Amino acid sequence: MNKLILGRYFPGESYLHRLDPRLKLVAALYFIGLLFFVENGQGYIWLFLFTFLLMRLSGVSYSVYFKGIRPLIWLILFAVMLRVMFTGGGTIYFSLGPIMISRFGLLSGFYTFSRFIMIILISTIVTLTTKSIDLTDAIHALVKPLRLMRIPVDDFALMLSISLRFVPNLLDETQKVMDAQRARGVVFGEGNLIEQMKKLVPIVLPLFVSSLKRAEEMADVMEVKGYRSGVKRSSFRQLKWHLRDGVAIICIIILTLGVSFFNNINFVLLFNI
Amino acid sequence: MQVRFEHVRADYQLGPIRTANVINDISAELPTGTFTAIIGHTGAGKSSLLKLINGLLLPTAGEVHVGGLMINVKGEKQILNQVRKRVGMVFQFPEAQLFAETVEQDIAFGPINFGFTPEQTKQAVRESLDKVGLSADLLERSPFSLSGGQQRRVAIAGIMATSPDVLVLDEPGAGLDPEGRKKILSMLKCWHNEHKATTLLVTHDMDDVATYADNVLVLDHGRVASYQSVRQFFSDEDRLSELAIDMPEPLRVQRRIEQEKGIKLSQVSLTRSELAANLIKEQLL
Ligand SMILES: Nc1ncnc2c1ncn2[C@@H]1O[C@H](COP(=O)(O)OP(=O)(O)O)[C@@H](O)[C@H]1O
Ligand SMILES: [Mg+2]
Numbered sequence: 177m178n179k180l181i182l183g184r185y186f187p188g189e190s191y192l193h194r195l196d197p198r199l200k201l202v203a204a205l206y207f208i209g210l211l212f213f214v215e216n217g218q219g220y221i222w223l224f225l226f227t228f229l230l231m232r233l234s235g236v237s238y239s240v241y242f243k244g245i246r247p248l249i250w251l252i253l254f255a256v257m258l259r260v261m262f263t264g265g266g267t268i269y270f271s272l273g274p275i276m277i278s279r280f281g282l283l284s285g286f287y288t289f290s291r292f293i294m295i296i297l298i299s300t301i302v303t304l305t306t307k308s309i310d311l312t313d314a315i316h317a318l319v320k321p322l323r324l325m326r327i328p329v330d331d332f333a334l335m336l337s338i339s340l341r342f343v344p345n346l347l348d349e350t351q352k353v354m355d356a357q358r359a360r361g362v363v364f365g366e367g368n369l370i371e372q373m374k375k376l377v378p379i380v381l382p383l384f385v386s387s388l389k390r391a392e393e394m395a396d397v398m399e400v401k402g403y404r405s406g407v408k409r410s411s412f413r414q415l416k417w418h419l420r421d422g423v424a425i426i427c428i429i430i431l432t433l434g435v436s437f438f439n440n441i442n443f444v445l446l447f448n449i
Numbered sequence: 450m451q452v453r454f455e456h457v458r459a460d461y462q463l464g465p466i467r468t469a470n471v472i473n474d475i476s477a478e479l480p481t482g483t484f485t486a487i488i489g490h491t492g493a494g495k496s497s498l499l500k501l502i503n504g505l506l507l508p509t510a511g512e513v514h515v516g517g518l519m520i521n522v523k524g525e526k527q528i529l530n531q532v533r534k535r536v537g538m539v540f541q542f543p544e545a546q547l548f549a550e551t552v553e554q555d556i557a558f559g560p561i562n563f564g565f566t567p568e569q570t571k572q573a574v575r576e577s578l579d580k581v582g583l584s585a586d587l588l589e590r591s592p593f594s595l596s597g598g599q600q601r602r603v604a605i606a607g608i609m610a611t612s613p614d615v616l617v618l619d620e621p622g623a624g625l626d627p628e629g630r631k632k633i634l635s636m637l638k639c640w641h642n643e644h645k646a647t648t649l650l651v652t653h654d655m656d657d658v659a660t661y662a663d664n665v666l667v668l669d670h671g672r673v674a675s676y677q678s679v680r681q682f683f684s685d686e687d688r689l690s691e692l693a694i695d696m697p698e699p700l701r702v703q704r705r706i707e708q709e710k711g712i713k714l715s716q717v718s719l720t721r722s723e724l725a726a727n728l729i730k731e732q733l734l
Contacts, residue, residue, distance in 0.1 A: 359537075
């Protein structure tokens with residue numbers, strides 16, 4: 177439970193920490209979109225270099241990121257395997273019924289692998305360097321236009337930020353309840369599936385009870401403090417655009433140009449062959 | 450059952466980061482049947498020390514001995530299961546672990562897990578419910594329908610029902626009214642006397658220490674700052690102020706009287722009746 181890095185925040189003062197969360201969010205989405213357009217080795221080298229540069233800038237050591245990938249590595253390898261085995265084209269090295277290993281298959285396997293890895297790394301970079309509250313503010317700002325469609329954006333944003341706020345508490349509490357039941361003789365991770373499911377009851381139930389209790393208290397407190405939905409409200413935390421955010425945008429544009437440059441070369445090569 | 454720490458270190462792993470040594474080279478021996486109070490500031494490592502005793506936290510170095518069983522870095526499952534059977538652990542706010550439909554089922558949870566027969570379980574449930582001072586009509590009620598104080602007693606009964614040889618308590622009185630605290634502690638003391646269980650009590654209340662414990666272990670930043678008998682501990686005024694630890698109420702009164710009268714009583718008073726006896730002996734009353 178404590179192994180998952182994705183979604184955690186690392187306090188820090190790095191360049192990435194200080195960037196505008198709206199920019200970080202949009203840039204990450206853009207980067208992930210970009211990944212799906214790149215179909216050549218040089219382009220991926222560019223993207224990898226960029227990703228490593230960002231990891232460097234975040235001030236968190238590389239080993240932390242790779243530990244974050246580890247729990248997901250089997251899933252990734254599985255997807256890559258499928259890709260390699262069922263893609264044909266180019267030189268074929270080996271084939272057996274519908275399964276084959278071809279040059280194109282290996283290449284697209286490599287692309288799939290790179291995409292997965294970079295998606296994880298980029299999202300990890302964003303969450304490691306952005307407080308969850310800033311992230312919700314950013315999401316809030318980005319979906320604000322939906323207000324025009326009479327969607328209660330502010331209420332959803334508040335719900336999201338409250339939920340995120342209590343994730344660490346819930347994890348702590350889960351740990352505590354598990355410890356308490358272990359002390360009462362429960363051995364987790366033993367027995368058949370049904371037995372294992374039964375062992376979840378003594379954990380999940382107390383968590384439900386305490387979460388409901390807390391939700392109720394929270395609602396009372398908000399009511400007492402005069403919270404009402406559907407009222408226009410200002411925000412204590414103001415997002416501001418700085419020079420560094422402009423610099424970041426320029427970097428992203430350079431990256432895009434670089435990547436599309438290689439993509440074009442590749443097209444040219446492809447047509448010549 | 451004796452509990453012994455030998456050069457124990459421990460920390461927590463939080464994702465990729467390890468905390469500094471939360472328990473930093475602790476060695477101590479708690480003899481069979483003693484009642485030891487564990488005190489120290491918040492974050493000193495009291496709860497962590499308790500968790501080491503039944504292997505919920507494993508040492509990164511050193512050994513924890515519970516009776517003839519030894520827990521070390523490896524934390525073999527076999528041994529941990531045996532240890533947990535012998536150690537009863539009452540966590541802070543233990544009512545948060547209640548989950549069953551009825552009080553009876555909840556108290557029976559531990560005994561059944563530890564392999565009690567149905568008859569043994571039934572008897573253990575009734576006895577422990579009686580021990581914590583709840584009536585048998587509650588057995589069929591849902592634990593969630595009880596008051597906070599009652600819930601806590603049910604949770605404690607659930608631990609007592611496994612008849613542990615070592616009882617470990619993390620601030621069992623926290624969050625209760627003074628009356629409820631006093632009842633729970635005196636009931637725990639009573640259980641300790643009957644079962645001769647080695648008991649560890651984490652508390653912030655020096656009156657509880659003075660009233661119930663034989664020995665005091667003071668933790669400070671994961672180290673043992675002091676470990677001696679309660680009487681010796683509270684006699685050493687300089688050391689107390691060095692560790693920033695309050696005196697129990699009766700002793701504070703005694704010190705005040707001594708100051709006013711310019712005398713020194715021969716013995717420190719840990720309880721009110723001791724204070725009264727001491728004053729009478731010195732013919733101040
Ligand atoms: N589950 C945990 N994960 C990480 N750190 C913890 C955990 N529990 C306690 N700690 C840290 O260990 C130290 C000692 O905590 P604890 O044993 O709970 O102290 P005490 O009970 O004396 O207040 C504290 O610095 C605390 O932050
Ligand atoms: Mg504690």
